[in-house]
Amino acid sequence: KNHAEIDIVFVGRKYAIESERTLSYEFKGCLERKVSFRELQAGRLTRLITKSSALNILRVPYGFFQALIILLQENPSHVISFGGYIALPVAFWSWILQKPVFTHEQTMKPGSANKLIGFFSQRIFVAFESVLSYFPAHKTQWIGNPVREVVFTQTPPPFEMDTSVPIIYITGGSLGSHSINQHVFALLPDLLSSFTVVHQTGDVKEYGDFERSIKLKREFKKKYPNRYIPLAHISEDDIGGVYHRAEFVVGRSGANTFFELIALQKPAVFIPLPWSANGEQKAHADFFKEHHIGEVFNQKNDRSILLATIKRFHENVTRYTNSFRSLPLQLKSDATQTLVEKILHF
Structure with missing residues (x-):
């Protein structure tokens, strides 16, 4: 909100539950804030094989194709990821297209998708100091986790x-x-x-x-x-x-x-x-x-x-x-500001 000259495009799930077309939290948030939204129907790999997981696997190549189209159409100068299977194809194609990727790892235990995204990223920011060891030291910084002002x-x-x-x-x-x-x-x-x-x-x-x-x-x-x-x-x-x-x-x-x-x-x-x-x-x-x-x-x-x-x-x-x-955990109160400044001044 302090950088009105920046155009934001949010890529994510439009429907939290596809079968009943329930709108996702992130889509409704973008509508309220008048932020551009692009739907990405990415698939994920799971350890359990069910009918639902089989359909998910079929969505994996489609999600990568869709992510490439979105990036070519939007042509962003910076790509910011908060991890997960939705972000992986976007981070991959951004790396291929030589667009700087920044990712923020919010959890204590990074998953496989987030570790891969870390490989494609120019800078990695983590919420927990203990997570620094999961990523290359030369491009990883502990900044804490953004907390909503509200x-x-x-x-x-x-x-x-x-x-x-x-x-x-x-x-x-x-x-x-x-x-x-x-x-x-x-x-x-x-x-x-x-x-x-x-x-x-x-x-x-x-x-x-x-x-x-x-x-x-x-x-x-x-x-x-x-x-x-x-x-x-x-x-x-x-x-x-x-x-x-x-x-x-x-x-x-x-x-x-x-x-x-x-x-x-x-x-x-x-x-x-x-x-x-x-x-x-x-x-x-x-x-x-x-x-x-x-x-x-x-x-x-x-x-x-x-x-x-x-x-x-x-x-x-x-x-x-x-x-x-x-509490031994040091809470960094300036995570949001640090994240924005590091990305804008990269």
């Missing part, structure tokens, strides 16, 4: 919440999580007796979780008014207010959530995505647990364990919050 705002969200009891924010990530939602729905009678629950469900049509959450809200409205607030998504205008009012967070442990919660010194009960690339979410969750700023719940376990963990967490939340003071 998470620091404290504007009250546009919905009523019962503040007479502690507030917990439960989230399954940008798409929501059916597994987490199932646990939450079953635990609502117990949770609402002690907490106000802001529940980001996602809106995947296949499961109908958001519709179910609205029905449950009506059922609990008389006994627990304004204690259950289900939302398909939480806008950037509201996320800071939700974070600020929540005593702690329950949800996935992606890199962005990891760094936002550390920046806010907000403890969490993490439910890592079991099949996240290279076990990155498990690594993030384990970090929180090892440093006494969070706990970890395996989504395959009985939900009674999750309920007990949440209640115990609330009882000891002050101790978890105070543990941020002794």
Whole structure:
């Protein structure tokens, strides 16, 4: 926003779930910001062979062809990657076409695609100091992870919440999580007796979780008014207010959530995505647990364990919050500015 002369073209998935044409988080974000968007239908290689994975493999050559067309049409002066199978064909052809590639590795455990992208990149930036060893030293720099400015705002969200009891924010990530939602729905009678629950469900049509959450809200409205607030998504205008009012967070442990919660010194009960690339979410969750700023719940376990963990967490939340003071991880607050300056002055 400080460089109006720069034109940005975002390359990514238009649909988060292709089968039901659910628009992706990144596509909706580009629409809101009026950023040009080019859809790329890249495939990925997986260890499990299923009908879905077979179709994915067939998309691999198509994704490389599509990426080449996009680069020839857009003719960018710089290419910035945040990793993953979508970015790989773009980075490859940028390298072939001799366009400078810059990549940022957000996780504790770089996957195969990101290591390949690192080979094609002129400069590699990493969020964790421990990740420096995964890439060539001469072109790798530890800068931290960009954190959205909006998470620091404290504007009250546009919905009523019962503040007479502690507030917990439960989230399954940008798409929501059916597994987490199932646990939450079953635990609502117990949770609402002690907490106000802001529940980001996602809106995947296949499961109908958001519709179910609205029905449950009506059922609990008389006994627990304004204690259950289900939302398909939480806008950037509201996320800071939700974070600020929540005593702690329950949800996935992606890199962005990891760094936002550390920046806010907000403890969490993490439910890592079991099949996240290279076990990155498990690594993030384990970090929180090892440093006494969070706990970890395996989504395959009985939900009674999750309920007990949440209640115990609330009882000891002050101790978890105070543990941020002794956190060994140095959080670089200027990651966004550093990333932009390094790219523009390359």
